Amino acid sequence: MALIEINDIHKEYVTYKQEKGFLNTFKGFFYREKQIKEAVKGISFQIEKGEMxxxxxxxxxxxxxxxxxxxxxxxxxxxxxxIAGIVPYQNRKQHAKKIGVVFGQRTQLWWDLPVIESFELMRYVYRIDEKTYRENMEIFTDLLELDQFSSRPVRQLSLGQRMRADIALSLLHNPDILFLDEPTIGLDVVAKQKIREFIKQINLKRQVTVILTTHDMGDIESLCNRVILIDDGLVQFDGEIEKFRHTYGKERCLVVETKEPEDIDRLVLDHGQITKREGNRIWIHFDRDQVSPTQLIPHITSQIEVVDLTIEEPSIEGIVSRVYQDKTKN
Amino acid sequence: MRVYFEFMKKAVKNSVAYRFNIWARMLGDLAFIIMWISVWAALYQGHSDMNGITMQNALLYVMITQLLISCNHAAYPIGRMEGLVREGRISSEILKPYDFITRCIAEDSGQIFSYFILSGFPVFMITFQFMNIGLPIGPLKVLLFIYSALCGCMIKYFIELSFGLLSLWFIQTRIQPIFSFTISLFSGAAVPLWFFPDWLENIANVLPFKGIYFVPSAIFTGQLQGSQLQHELLVQGMWVVASFLLLRWMWATASKRVVVQGG
Known part of the structure; x- marks a missing residue:
C-alpha cells in the first residue's frame, strides 16, 4: 500500500450569495440564497514513501x-x-505527530520571542527526547545556519530567515510527511536556493515524503520528480516531470541569426510562427508534432543566409503558464 | 502536562517582551483606581454611609475590583479567537497534538500572572497604603477571597472563550462591545450590586457575571458573611462548572466544523 492514498475526494463549500445594492443588503439579513461551490470534484492519487x-x-x-x-x-x-493507514481527519492528533505542515504565508513561530523559544516549546508539544532534539538542532544549524539568528525575536528576522526557521520547526519531531504550501513565496534567489537545498537534503537523509504547492516552477524543477497538476477541482496531469514537459511542452522555439536583417523580410514559413524580432535575430515557435527541426532548418537556410541557430526547450514555467491560460480560455 | 506549563512560561516571557507595555499598563491601572476613588469619594460627600455601605467600604470595593479587573483584562480570549480565525492560524492549532482549550487557558493564565505581579498587585498595594484603610477581614477570609477571585476569573474566561469560539461560525462577529457592556454592568465592575435597584439586582442574581467581581470584592470588604457567604460561594462554584461545560461543548462542536478561511 502506498504511503498516501486518496480516492475520489470531493469537497463542497456552502457559501451565501451576497447581492449588490443597498436594499438587497437588508434583504440578505433575513434571507440568503445558499450556493454550493464544489472546490474538489473527485481527486485520486497515490504517493509512495520518499517521493517529492x-x-x-x-x-x-x-x-x-x-x-x-x-x-x-x-x-x-x-x-x-x-495516510500510513490512518484517516487524517478522523484521527487528527495521531496523524498530526507524523506530519509537518508549513503554510508559507503564516508563521508558527512566536512573534515576540527569540526563535529558539519556539523550538523549545515544540520540543514539549511533540514530546521530543533530548537526544533527537539535539541531533535535529545540529542538522538545522548545519544546513540552515539557524544559529545565526536563533536568539533574535522573530519579528526582527528577514523573510528568508523566518521561512528557514518555520520549515526547521515543522521538521523538529521527525515527521514522515512534510506539506509545504508555497515555501518560497516572496523570497530572494539566494534564500530560495537555501530552502530548496535543505528540503532536498532532508528528503535524501530521512526519506521524508514531501508534497509541495508552489507557483515558482524553479521549486518544482529543482526538487520534484513528479508533478500533479490540478485545475477546476480535478487532476489534469499526474506523472514524472519529463512526461509533463513532453505532454504539454510540444512547442519549441528556434532562434535564428541572419547575416543581414533585411533577409528576414524575405523569409516565408509553411510551419511555425515568428514571435519576436530583434535586429538580425528572430524567434520562431513551432509545434514539434507538425514539423521537426530537421525539416524546418533546411527550409529556412535554403531561403536566407543563417549565421547561428539554437533550439530552445520550453521551460516548465512557460508550459505551465500556457496550460493555465488555455484553461481560462475554455 | 509539561507542555501546558511550558506554554504558561512562554506567555510570561512574551508579556515582558515589550517593557513599555508594562509601564503603560501600570499607569493605566493607577489612573483607573484614582478615577474610581474620586468618583465614589464625590458621591459620598456629606454622607457617612449609603444603603448601609460606608464610604470606606465603597472605596475598598473599588480598589479591589480594579485589581481584579486589571488581572482579568490581561487575557483577551475573544480577540485571540478572532485573530486565529481571521488569519487562518486556527488550522495549525487544530493540527497540534495538544488540547487547544487547555493550551489557551495555560497561556492566558501565564499572562494574567505576569500582569498581576508586574502591574495590578503593586498598584493596588501603593494605593492601599496611601489611602490608609485598614483590612476589615482576617486571614481566613483573605484565603476565601483569593479562592473566590480565582473562581470569578475562571467564569469570565470560560464564558469569554466560549463566545470567542463563535467566530468559527460567524467569521466577522464584532460581538465584543455588547459582551463587555453586559459583563461590566452585571459583574459589579462599575457599580456594586448593593446600589442596584431591586429589579436590576434580581436580573444580576440569576446571571453568572456577579461571581466575577462582585462576590470576591464583597468578601474582601467584609460585607458577605455567614450563610449568605456560603450560598454565594456555592452558586459561584456551580457557575464555574457550568461555564466550563459550556466551553467544552462549544469547542467539541466548533472543532468539528472548522472551515479555514482563505483558499
Missing amino acids: VGYIGPNGAGKSTTLKILSGILTPTSGEAH
Missing part, C-alpha cells in the same frame, strides 16, 4: 483544499483518504 511531489495548479484550483484534507484540517464531503 509538486502539486500545482492556478489559484482556486483546489490545491489548498486537498492539502487541508491530507493534513486533517478539513473533512471531505465524500471519498476516502488514508
